[in-house]
Amino acid sequence: xxxxxxxxxxxxxxxxxxxxxxxxxxxxxxxxxxxxxxxxxxxxxxxxxxxxxxxxxxxxxxxxxxxxxxxxxxxxxxxxxxxxxxxxxxxxxxxxxxxxxxxxxxxxxxxxxxxxxxxxxxxxxxxxxxxxxxxxxxxx
Numbered sequence: 001x002x003x004x005x006x007x008x009x010x011x012x013x014x015x016x017x018x019x020x021x022x023x024x025x026x027x028x029x030x031x032x033x034x035x036x037x038x039x040x041x042x043x044x045x046x047x048x049x050x051x052x053x054x055x056x057x058x059x060x061x062x063x064x065x066x067x068x069x070x071x072x073x074x075x076x077x078x079x080x081x082x083x084x085x086x087x088x089x090x091x092x093x094x095x096x097x098x099x100x101x102x103x104x105x106x107x108x109x110x111x112x113x114x115x116x117x118x119x120x121x122x123x124x125x126x127x128x129x130x131x132x133x134x135x136x137x138x139x140x
Contacts, residue, residue: 002087005075009091016074016094019061020101020114021054049107050100061102064114067121072096 019037041052041061050061066072074094081088101114108115 001081001085004087004089006089006091009093010073013073013092013095016096018072018074018094018096018099020099021059022102022104023054052102054102058105059102060105060107061100062108063098063100064118065098066096067118070121072099 017038019033037052037054040054041050043050048062050063052059052061072095073092074096075090076093077088077090079089101108101112103112110116
């Protein structure tokens with residue numbers, strides 16, 4: 001099975017506000033997030049932490065920047081495959097430069113996997129850059 005992204009959909013997807021919520025939502029389609037979720041968000045201006053509620057549960061979140069040189073994409077699969085062996089094709093519907101990620105009832109921190117994953121492009125670049133070997137006293 002191969003996964004493809006429709007290249008034409010990458011030309012100019014709309015900007016959007018994204019939230020990564022620790023929940024599985026059994027719904028396909030749009031939701032009135034502005035009325036029912038973002039109105040519950042409270043921002044702490046001193047430390048950039050946020051709190052909100054979702055279905056009666058306390059969420060704690062923070063805004064995360066997409067690494068420089070990258071763009072976050074929201075992908076949609078218009079045609080679901082019938083089997084796991086079939087190729088899959090997605091299209092980009094929206095793009096974003098930052099997103100809010102939420103933890104369920106615990107504060108966000110630098111050790112959360114999503115925060116650490118945003119540093120990976122810098123690490124990958126560093127380990128793949130050419131290394132200059134300097135000779136000193138005839139030794140390498």
